[in-house]
Amino acid sequence: MRQHITIKDIARIAGVSTSTVSRALSNSPELSEQTRQRILEICRREGYRVNALARSLICNKTNVIGLIVPEMTNPFYAELSLGIETHARSLGYNVILCNGQNDAKVTEELFGFLISHQVDGIILASSQQDAGTMIQKLAPRLPAVLLGTPALVSGDEVNSVCIDNLAGGRLAAEHLLELGHRDIVYLGNRPNSLTHQLRLRGFTEMMEKAGITPQVIDNPHGCSSIDIGCALSRKLFANGCSATAIFASTDSMALGVLQAADEYGISIPEDISLLGFDNIIYSALPKIELSTVDQRKQLLAEATVDLLTRIIDSDEQDEFTHRMIRPTLVSRSSCRASKK
Amino acid sequence: MRQHITIKDIARIAGVSTSTVSRALSNSPELSEQTRQRILEICRREGYRVNALARSLICNKTNVIGLIVPEMTNPFYAELSLGIETHARSLGYNVILCNGQNDAKVTEELFGFLISHQVDGIILASSQQDAGTMIQKLAPRLPAVLLGTPALVSGDEVNSVCIDNLAGGRLAAEHLLELGHRDIVYLGNRPNSLTHQLRLRGFTEMMEKAGITPQVIDNPHGCSSIDIGCALSRKLFANGCSATAIFASTDSMALGVLQAADEYGISIPEDISLLGFDNIIYSALPKIELSTVDQRKQLLAEATVDLLTRIIDSDEQDEFTHRMIRPTLVSRSSCRASKK
DNA sequence: CTGAAAGCGCTTACAG
DNA sequence: CTGAAAGCGCTTACAG
Structure with missing residues (x-):
């Protein structure tokens, strides 16, 4: 860090006290318009920039929000x-974007970093079961919102926003049932993951109403990805798969299914219909055309x-x-009517 | 921001001065091991966390690097x-990741934000022509590195790291020539964009050596994306396209080409070979299989x-x-030998 | 080995 | 309308 120009320098140049410079900068009303303009002009000329560290220290407010996401390379x-940053900026907040790397230890360090930097609040995006507990433990007094997991259900004392995963699972089931898959x-x-359990529950409940018990394949990893989706599907296809439709827990997983299907000479949707969850931008690609929630x-x-x-x-x-947001179904061409 | 526990509180509890607490925390050698342990234990118990604002203010160092990227939704x-954050963390630096949103005004604001927050240095990732000038103007004295554009060529007095785009363009040309495309x-x-001009120059120079003048389609927008690639290709295909191969300036653009080709009933690679640049993860998807630099x-x-x-x-x-990094060619199945 | 004091750059009652 | 002073939470020479 190089030595910056400070309020003291400006005060000396303008021949006033630092209090006056400070007032000019913060648009305090108790100041003659003339003095203010003169000081602001000097600040501009000298390229003065307020030291946010010092200001925040005294104001006890940083106007910074910390955002922790589990993985930046997941387009979801x-x-x-992007949406969070844009909206926060419009409300006068800057966002420090942190990459938890799907690692509890890294995430814990990030909490420490953000709290040390006195952020005004934290958003933790996660579908991990223990995310709510993490917030309670690591930032007990800080304003925080859990994004992606319903804290209501987990019983943690934290605020949360997510889509209605139960409804999402139901939507998926309805779509496949309507297409005649059994x-x-x-x-x-x-x-x-509570999120994923709800998703599954909505799905199976709706299926069971139709007298169908879907085969459930667990993902033992702490996250979803193309590679994991591919690995699980390979195992599925290697053992011979009778299913006419696959509901993948996320779009990334669905992309992995596509890859494995390709390897096994299985055509989608001709042989098997594929439905995803998330609606990431890559799901809309012409060669992909993934139906999804x-x-x-x-x-x-x-x-x-x-x-x-x-x-x-x-x-x-x-x-x-x-707060719960209602999901919607996006029908593309990866799902079609069952031939059986 | 809620009132946090401070060094003063710890000092009171431990019955020592704040200086001693500070020394215990910074592992100063001039302190009895016993006192240090006792103080650290109290800090742990009370959940004390250093106020990074105050510490940075006095140390004149934040151990924070600002990173501005043009768009977060571009997987590249x-x-x-992710790579920058991981490596920086391993060297003891935290990264504040900022989204320039391909907007000069937003980017300028971000510079202000980062400088105000006294970051130790800035990385600006950009392929915009004027990125080097921007650094010079907005952060004249701050350590900074331009990533993605060769400042050497633009003549700006800034440090820079990028791949050798000239070589990348040549690699692309060689690959298509070897496959018999003309x-x-x-x-x-x-x-x-200087980056893109170099890419083009390497490409055309190599082509011209083979007696070929490729058709060049400009992208008038300030960024590359699936949508822009699609729009440009639609125009190309609508007028009837005789080419046997397309070299897209980025993988995102190439994904757009795929989409337009699909709409016009053009098969890739059967009808037209397609080569990209970047090698984003989605280029490796089975249904995409994009050859790329x-x-x-x-x-x-x-x-x-x-x-x-x-x-x-x-x-x-x-x-x-x-610093320039040598690019490599990744051959997948979107390029094949020309039939003409 | 430990403490009192000064100071980082700023803001804000409190006087005048 | 303007300035001197105190203070935000911390670190670090300077004494002892």
């Missing part, structure tokens, strides 16, 4: 981050930021809010 | 960011962070370094 989180695989259930990232992002800033402003910590 | 930058389109040249993001990321931290440590500002 990339798109979500032999169906749910691929990639993560037993340690849309998480409505824009709505999620705005609801999360709105909630967090409200908590920050209200200074209220005895009450917790849970 | 998402992957690059009627070739370069799609998506950005006249305002690899930017070697990991090497780029490490070289950039190493250079920046060296500048920060050295306090040297009279000398500028430019």
Whole structure:
């Protein structure tokens, strides 16, 4: 860090006190317009920039929100981050974007980093079971919102925003049932993720109403990805798969299914229909054309930021809010009517 | 921001001065091991966390690097960011990741934000012509590295790291020539991007050696994307396209070409071969299988962070370094031998 | 080995 | 309308 020009330098040049410079900068009303303009002009000329560290230290407010996402390379989180950052900026907040790398230890360090830097609030995007507990433990007094997992269900005392995964699972089931599928695989259930359990429950409940018990394949890893989806599908296809449709727990997993299907000479949707969850941009590619459940990232992002800033402003910590967004089904060409 | 526990509180509890607590925390040698342990234990118990604002203010060092990328939703930058963050963390630096949103005004604001927050250095990832000038103007005294554009060529007094785009263009040309293509389109040249001009020059020079003049289609937008690639290709295909191969300026653009080709009933690679540039993860998808020039993001990321931290440590500002990484060709199935 | 004091760059009551 | 003074939470010479 090089020595910057300070308020003291400006004061000396202008022949006033540092208090006056400070007042000019913060648009304090108790100051003659003439003095203010003269000082601001000097600041401009000298390239003065307020030291946010010093200002925040004294104001006890940084106007910075910390955002932790589990992985930046997953386009779902990339798109979500963009929405959060844009909306936060429009409300006067800057966002420090942190990459948890799907690692509890890294995530814990990031909490420490953010708290040390006195952020006004934290958003933790996660579908991990213990995400709510993590917030409670690591940032007990800080305004925080859990994004992607319903804290209401987990019983943690934290605020949360997520889509209605139960409804999402139902939507998926309805779509496949309408297309006449009866032999169906749910691929990639993560037993340690509340989000994924709800997704699965909505799906199986709707299926069972139709007298169908889908085959469920668990994903033992802590995250979803193309590679994991591919590995699980290979195992499925290697043993001979009778199913006419696969519901993948996320779009990334579905992309992995596509890859494995390709290797095994299985055509999608000719041989097997494939349905995803998230609606990342790559699902819309012409060669992919993945039918999927849309998480409505824009709505999620705005609801999360709105909630967090409200908590920050209200200074209220005895009450917790849970907001759920309704998902929608996006039908493309990876699902078609069952021939059986 | 809620009131945190401070060094003063710890001092009171431990019955020592704040100086002693500070020394215990910073592992100062001039302190009895017993006292240190006792104080650290109290800090742990009370959940004390140093106020990074205050510490940085006094140390004149934040151990924070600012990273500005043009768009987070482009997987190339998402992957690059991940590499930068990981490597920086291993060197003791935290990264504030900022999304320039392909907007000069937003980018300028981000510079202000980062400088105000006293970052030790800035990385600007950009392929915009004026990126070097921007650094010079907005952060004249701050350690900075331009990533993705060769400042050496633009003549700006800034450090830079990028791949050898000239060589990348040549690699692309060689690959298509070897496959027997002679009627070739370069799609998506950005006249305002030095990076893209070099890429084009390497490509056309190699082509002209073989007596071929490729058709060049400009991208008038300030960035590359699936949508832009698709729009440009639609125009190309609508007018009837005789080319046997298309070299897209980036993988995102190539994905757009795939989409347009699909709409016009053009098969890739059967009718037209397609070559990209970047090697984003989605290019490896089975249904995509895009041949491309690899930017070697990991090497780029490490070289950039190493250079920046060296500048920060050295306090040297009279000398500028430019590092170039050699690209490689990744041959998948979107390119095949020309039938003509 | 430990403490009192000064100071990082800023803001804001408190006087005048 | 303007300035002197105190203070945000910390670190670090300077004494002892």
